[in-house]
Amino acid sequence: MKLSRSLALLAATFASVPSTLAWGSVGHEIVATIAQVYLHPSTLANVCEILHPGYKLQLWPPCHLSRVASWADQVKRSPQYRYTSAMHYVGALGDHPSETCLFPGARGWAGKRDVNVLGAVRNMTEVLVGYIDGYYEQSTMEDAVKFLIHYMGDMHMPLHLTGRERGGNGARVTFDGRVTNLHSLWDSLLISKSLRTIPSNYTRRFPHGSTSIELEPHLRDTIYDPYIRRVMWEGMGVGKAPGRFEAEAFEWLNCPEKAQADYGLWDAMQSTLGLRAAADEERWDDDVLCPFAWGKELHKLNCDLPVWPAELDLPPYNETRINSGDRDDDYDHDEHLDDFFSRPPRPHPDLLELDTPEYSGKIYGEWVVERLMAMAGIRLAGILNGLFMDAGGPDDACDLPMILV
Ligand SMILES: *[C@@H]1O[C@H](CO)[C@@H](O)[C@H](O)[C@H]1NC(C)=O
Ligand SMILES: *[C@@H]1O[C@H](CO)[C@@H](O)[C@H](O)[C@H]1NC(C)=O
Ligand SMILES: *[C@@H]1O[C@H](CO)[C@@H](O)[C@H](O)[C@H]1NC(C)=O
Numbered sequence: 001m002k003l004s005r006s007l008a009l010l011a012a013t014f015a016s017v018p019s020t021l022a023w024g025s026v027g028h029e030i031v032a033t034i035a036q037v038y039l040h041p042s043t044l045a046n047v048c049e050i051l052h053p054g055y056k057l058q059l060w061p062p063c064h065l066s067r068v069a070s071w072a073d074q075v076k077r078s079p080q081y082r083y084t085s086a087m088h089y090v091g092a093l094g095d096h097p098s099e100t101c102l103f104p105g106a107r108g109w110a111g112k113r114d115v116n117v118l119g120a121v122r123n124m125t126e127v128l129v130g131y132i133d134g135y136y137e138q139s140t141m142e143d144a145v146k147f148l149i150h151y152m153g154d155m156h157m158p159l160h161l162t163g164r165e166r167g168g169n170g171a172r173v174t175f176d177g178r179v180t181n182l183h184s185l186w187d188s189l190l191i192s193k194s195l196r197t198i199p200s201n202y203t204r205r206f207p208h209g210s211t212s213i214e215l216e217p218h219l220r221d222t223i224y225d226p227y228i229r230r231v232m233w234e235g236m237g238v239g240k241a242p243g244r245f246e247a248e249a250f251e252w253l254n255c256p257e258k259a260q261a262d263y264g265l266w267d268a269m270q271s272t273l274g275l276r277a278a279a280d281e282e283r284w285d286d287d288v289l290c291p292f293a294w295g296k297e298l299h300k301l302n303c304d305l306p307v308w309p310a311e312l313d314l315p316p317y318n319e320t321r322i323n324s325g326d327r328d329d330d331y332d333h334d335e336h337l338d339d340f341f342s343r344p345p346r347p348h349p350d351l352l353e354l355d356t357p358e359y360s361g362k363i364y365g366e367w368v369v370e371r372l373m374a375m376a377g378i379r380l381a382g383i384l385n386g387l388f389m390d391a392g393g394p395d396d397a398c399d400l401p402m403i404l405v
Contacts, residue, residue, distance in 0.1 A: 025070035026191055026224050027373065031153040032069035033228055034377025035384065036218045042390035050141050064220055065149055072150035083115075084147065088154045090116035090295065091163025097302035098310050103161070103295070104281075110163050113280060117155050118291040122284045124148040128387050149380060155291060156376035158301040159183050164308070171312060176355040177345025185354060186307065189340065190369050193360070195227055196341070202226035202233070211238040231370045245371055252375050253382045255290035289383060298372075305368065309352060309359060317352050 036044065048055040048063035055063060075081040076088070091111075092104035109116060114123065127144040130136050136144075154160045159168040159182065168182030175189050203226050205216050215232055219225045237243025281292040301307050311317055354360055363369060 025073065027157065027187060028069035028073075028150060028153040029066035029222070030191075030224055030228055030231075030373050031156070031376040031380065032065040032149050033218055034231065034374060035149070035152075035380035036065045037213060037215055037232070038378060038381035038385075040385050040389045043385045043388045046388040046390070047145060047384055050138065050145050053138060062220075064218070066220070066222075068146045069149050069153065071146045084120075086111055086115050087120035087147070087151065088117055089160040089163075089167055090118050091161070091167070093163075095162050095302075096164050097162055098306040098308040099313055101300070101303040103299040109280065114283075117151050117160060118284045118295050119280065120147065120151050121155060121291040122289065124151065125289055125383060125387070132387065148383070152376050152380040152383070155295060156298060156372045156379075157186060158298055158305075158307045158372075159186050161295055161299040162302050164302075168307075171308075172351055173312075174348050174351045174353045174355075175360070176341065177347070177353070178340060178343050179346075179348060179351065180340070182307070182354075186369075190360065190363060191224070191227065192340070193355075194364070194369070195224060198226045198230060202229040206233075206239075213238055227370075231374055235367065235370050235374050244367055245374055249374065249378055252378050255285065255287055256293050257287070288386065294379065301368070305363070309354070311352050316350065 039047070044063070045056055047065070051065075051068060052061055052063060055061075072081075072084065072088070076085040090109060092102040093107035093110050094100065094105045095102040113119075124144045124147045127136060127140065128148070131141040131144070162168075165171045166183070168186065169184075171182040173180060173182055173185065175185055176193075180189060205219075206229060208214075208216070211232070215229065215238065219228065233239045233243070234241075235243050235245050236249060237246035243249075284290075284292045
């Protein structure tokens with residue numbers, strides 16, 4: 001290889017390391033990295049072959065799912081992929097957390113049938129099954145893998161599961177005295193602030209053999225590596241001490257048995273007539289992949305935690321905000337957060353401050369975001385192992401806990 005070419009490749013490698021300009025993508029990359037840690041080696045090789053045809057022969061370029069984790073956001077405004085922009089979220093009509101929590105209510109979902117994050121997780125998985133059976137082109141498959149990696153991240157961000165104020169994009173608040181909105185806070189600022197305060201023992205690599213599963217080969221020297229090390233060590237318990245979510249993580253892959261009784265004849269008839277997409281939920285879920293059942297649990301965070309502080313609906317904060325019930329078909333992303341914490345704080349008496357012990361303190365104390373990252377990663381790994389682990393490996397391809405040990 002000519003030197004100039006290898007330098008260009010090197011430059012490209014560094015260019016793809018997220019800069020502080022791209023905080024919004026960090027959550028997705030963390031999820032993808034955690035998933036990769038839990039992939040069976042044959043799954044990883046097969047997924048990498050889809051992302052980089054020829055990979056298995058040369059093991060090049062180095063394969064990291066985190067590199068493609070934000071692609072779906074980058075293309076959603078392009079003409080070719082414009083149709084996917086509504087697949088990043090879902091919202092029930094009438095959902096207004098924390099006052100009213102619907103998932104869905106009597107009026108069903110906003111938007112076109114199936115064109116939302118839950119339908120898209122189902123659809124992308126079906127596309128991948130179809131490809132394995134030889135129905136689709138490699139490029140379709142590549143897109144589907146990238147979409148699936150991204151949508152599994154979106155699905156675990158509670159604000160992607162409610163339509164209130166465009167998933168919180170319209171809910172202006174302050175964080176550490178600086179103006180932002182609820183969506184950006186959850187997308188980026190909570191993670192960003194954690195990264196600034198992470199104990200220094202996570203900035204060093206874990207020595208080979210010090211963890212129950214190898215982590216370091218899946219990291220790529222990014223600013224968020226310490227965050228992943230901490231989630232894996234203290235959350236997933238890959239070190240000596242038990243992790244906070246170690247026990248429950250075994251259940252994250254479970255799906256409830258399908259409750260046929262929930263869907264009466266009336267619902268079925270209405271949905272056949274297209275009056276209400278009542279049976280969507282039923283179509284999205286089965287016994288091994290259940291985006292709706294998972295989403296329903298995750299959506300509760302909007303009400304219970306709460307993601308949505310009740311103060312937003314009370315004076316003085318309700319007087320200064322416009323509560324439009326409409327959903328834009330797109331989320332704003334937080335392109336300008338690079339200098340968020342370097343801006344001087346300013347008093348904003350009309351906006352609710354959320355960097356408080358009751359709000360961010362609770363979220364940090366209960367490891368809410370870390371848990372969502374781990375859960376999304378484990379579920380993504382479970383789906384990919386189920387689809388792509390070579391036969392002849394351990395029997396039950398979907399049995400991630402087996403791979404955990
Ligand atoms: C499912 O995915 C296929 C392939 O990307 C796409 O053509 C189709 O429109 C999708 N369907 C829905 C309902 O999203
Ligand atoms: C890092 O330090 C924290 C205490 O600040 C401790 O609980 C944790 O176990 C340490 N992690 C490692 C990997 O040593
Ligand atoms: C704000 O809440 C108060 C108390 O519930 C209510 O009287 C008032 O009408 C609300 N204002 C707006 C603009 O919704």
